[in-house]
Amino acid sequence: MSSKDSKYRMIWGLMEGFRLRYAAAIGALVLGSCFMYMVPLIPQIVIDGVLSGPGGGGKPVSALVRRAVAVGGGREYLHAHLWIPAALLVLLTAIAGCFTYLRGRWSAMASEGIVRHVRDRLYDQLQHLPCGYHDKAETGDQVQRCTSDVETLRQFLANQVVEIGRAVIMMAVPIPLMLALDPRMTLVSILILPPIVIFSIVFFGRVRHAFKQVDVAEGRMTGTLQENLTGIRVVRAFARQDYESEKFDARNSTHRDLDYRLYKLMAWYWASSDLMCMSQKALVVAAGGYLLATGRLQVGAFYFFLAVVNMFIWPVRMMGRILTELGKATVSIGRIGAILMHPRETNPSEEERRDRVDGMGPGGAIPSHSASGGDEGFSGTRNGEIVFERVRFRHGGERHIVDGISVRIPAGQTVALLGPSGSGKSTIVNLLLRFYDPDAGTIRIDGRDITRMERKAVRSQIAVVMQEPFLYSKTLGENIRLARQDAAEHEVVEAASAACVHDAILEFEKGYDTLVGERGVTLSGGQRQRVALARALLGSSPILILDDALSAVDTETESMILDALRARRGRHTSILIAHRLSTLMQADWILVLDRGRVIQAGTHENLLAVDGLYRRLWEIQNEVESGLLDTATG
């Protein structure tokens, strides 16, 4: 219950800034219904007060009618000018129509405005949620929350909120009018109303599971279809078309049968609720006819009751449906709320950032800093010196993925990381980018503890190319330029050339204006890696990270890229993760990692000089080469 409460509170919160529009919409709705119910009064007044004449019908005309006729200029005058009430009837309908329009306009402004706001907030939120959240969340499900659940919310806000009000007002407004005209007829007119409402609510409560079953069956059918289509090569390879068709047929026919059952259920609902509504009208006809015949009702009043019942009875039978939709909407709101309420990536408070400055005063105790023999020290310069100090990180699991790493990378140097998968190479990069924060230890860039810097400030120091780089569905040129919007044409070309992708780009019909992604061209893995590299090189970040970023590039191109990178040496502090020893050996410093620890460190020559993993790997490479000859001779 309390969770439901919080959902309603959330809706109320979302309405912030739009409540006035909703109030206006509801005001328009009330006024509109008032005018709407005045419309059948006109024929009533004309029939009873003008056409029937005094004593023409049964019962003497009501005070209401008499007064209305008097206001209209008297019986004789109106009789001679019947176009006046006729025009008034059209006018009243038009006024009611104007209010209906305003109600629609304002509620649309409110609901569309809220939904726009929700979409923007979701988008913003998704970009600011921590990587840990995205690791666990499933993309398809997240997208669904942002699209179909938002659509359910929109429908609720646009239709149901006002619809519930409408059902209530449609009943509430005419009752005083009806009572003023004839209390007995009023009672007769609303006699079947409660059963209809109850029936509608009970019915939709009962059939909810039937709706759900159809949804589930449809999901299963779609699942089978999707599996078949993605595995079509396997199906063909084993010639299992018939088997697959049977499998799909089973799901397809189950869905059909359940859907048909739902149709039949709905047939009972609509038929019985129609019968009840129409019986209500029949009751009015019978009772009205009887009172009319016995002279206790006027013809016009009879007409009025018939018309009014017709107006309020149809919306009422939709109550159950609306409540079902309301249930769906609360589920969607919960799913949207789960995204919006999730805590964002944290940033240090002003205070924490100031603390750091105090701590960094002269003689500030940062052991690694002095130990590193920092030639520049901390002077606010941005050179890209990186220090890891006893950094540990578990990433939720049992084992430490990074288990006490301490490293100093002087500005402008290149460090290579080597190790089996799962040894923590990429995690080091992720920690440096503050995608995650370490459980223990500190990481510093240019002497500043990165947990005390804004994440964005940390990241703007770093250009990273990942193994499976992501390109936006923009043009190639735009994608490269993301790193620096104001880059000149020739700079973009330069970066692309250094990444050995310039020629490949020019091969496309539209060159740098070629669109990437679903609506454009599909790039190969190697091309994507090189475009991402060009993007990284164009930026002016002091730190460059290549996280297995050339894995899909062929060997020749790779060595060309490495040459280009070497020419830029000193411009960036670089971290290089790769599998090829030939790539790694050129680094200033090589770290061999295993299970989150540095097991060896040194230059290529240093490492070859000692017995260890690195030398073994090097020997294996040579062995493989000579083994080749062995097999050839052997």
Add this chain to the structure above:
Amino acid sequence: MSDIEFQEEEYRRRLDPRLWRRVLAHARPYRRPLAALALAGVVVAAVDALLPRVTGLVIDQATMHGGGGQVLRYSLDYLGLVTVMAVMVWFFIVMAGRAATGFAYDLRRAGFARLQELSFSFYDRRPVGWLISRITSDCDRVSGIIPWFLLDLVWGTSLLAGVSVMMLRLNVSLALLVMTVMPPLAILSVVFQARLLRTQRAVRKTNSKITASFNEAIMGVRTTKALVREEANLVEFQALSGEMYGYSMRNALLAAIYLPIVITLGSVGVGLSLWKGGIDIGTARILGGATPATGLSFGTLVAFIQYAAFFYIPVQELAERFTQLQAAQAAAERIQGLLDTVPEIRDAEDVADPREKGINHVEFRNVSFAYKEGQAVLDDFNLRARAGETIALVGPTGGGKSTIVSLLCRFYEPTAGLILLNGVDYKKRSLAWLQSQLGVVLQTPHLFSGSVKENIRYGRLDATDDEVIEAARLVNADGFIRGLDSGYATDVGEGGNRLSTGQKQLVSLARAVIARPQIFVMDEATSSVDTETERLIQAAIETVLRGRISFVIAHRLSTIRSADRILVIEKGRIVEEGTHEELIRRRGHYHRLYMNQFAREEQQQVLEGIAREE
């Protein structure tokens, strides 16, 4: 066929009756429920047209004859008519359900069957998601609209006719006067509905852009964070959500203004009846008759007012249904297009499957192939393989190795040249025959949701449990399978995603082994299995392969070394051919390839090996 074909298509403006006739041809089995539905529509329309008249009669009886008995009789008539209507409502919903669900089922079945026949060249050009929408939402839209369109067409026109007849019978001049409202009503409805259709499409299009944006935001979240693009992305998104707001508002306002205008126009009819009818009644009164033969009774007046008040409803409903039909037309076109697509690869008329069981000989004779015109992947390719031979294909990515395998499986057909099985062109044999001779293990292993056992049995549907276990044992999968929660009964999840890639490869290998194929094809089949396991598999399946022809695409030395023949494929041609030793000695392409690729992989193996040891 253009590449943009499956992007958001521009809809046609006008209804295309020829298309709908063709689509309706599929609905033939549902003639009866549809006819019954139409009949129910006529009955409901008749009741709708009669009810105001009955109220009119009640009033006349009550006011002029004072007959309580007559009033009761007419009230009972009213109740009777209402009951008939409710029964008809029940009946037409059931009939509509029968037709709609049955028709959807048939369309899906036909579409699915067609998809099973279509060639891979068809699949290459269309994303899976696009194909799924054709079978799901498009089928729903087309099958859903037909019964309701038919019902409203029949109900609406009958009601208009019925009301006109009733009014004309009651009072010709008044009827004609009320009916003058109809033409502007119809024109207005058509115009508004056409505009609504346009704004709805704009909303839908923008909506799919928004979906794509969210997808990109989630998929690219790390890149966005690394590039510190959060704000810039949000600004771009806000432009899009603003656009969406604009279109949605335009659509909502159009809808909000439409109904009031139509209702107001309808009230003009009511006003006219009140004015003209009132004058008639007044005239009659002045002439002195209580029931003037020429004049109007109160009952008739009330009946007229009621008719005029709901005159606009069928007009508006009809306009709406026509618009919906128009909106569903794109879906109908796409389904019909799918059903009309002829598979590029299919059995010739005169296929004859050979009696002999085995395939002893495979030959590629001057085979050329291109996925896209002008971009040859294979060029005058020749290859012969005999039973008992294992042939390894090596070479750089994009060189044509996988294409050779795809051609052999007849996933594609050569653009020139012949592929001969036992000396006969394989196009002269049935696809089913060829494919039942194959055991294929592909690069990306695909499993179907269901148990491990079911997945292995996919290779041979009548295999016993023991045979399944035996096959698993043969490929060294038995151990890990028994370690799973429910052993062979473990559900592998959608697409097999509860298993690791290596495990999936082993299961798909067992699936191929159990099929006892004549030709065995392994395309990088064991790339995610560790070296030791792979060696064991290698030894085991050699017994399976005895006497069969096998094609292996692999990077690993151990796999390639044991092949009888190695073909180095580059740019669609065989550049080198021979055993491992011969090729190494030649110090050509194979040697270079080995240096670059195999050394790297060996090293990675070693690294992984060391990590595991410690």
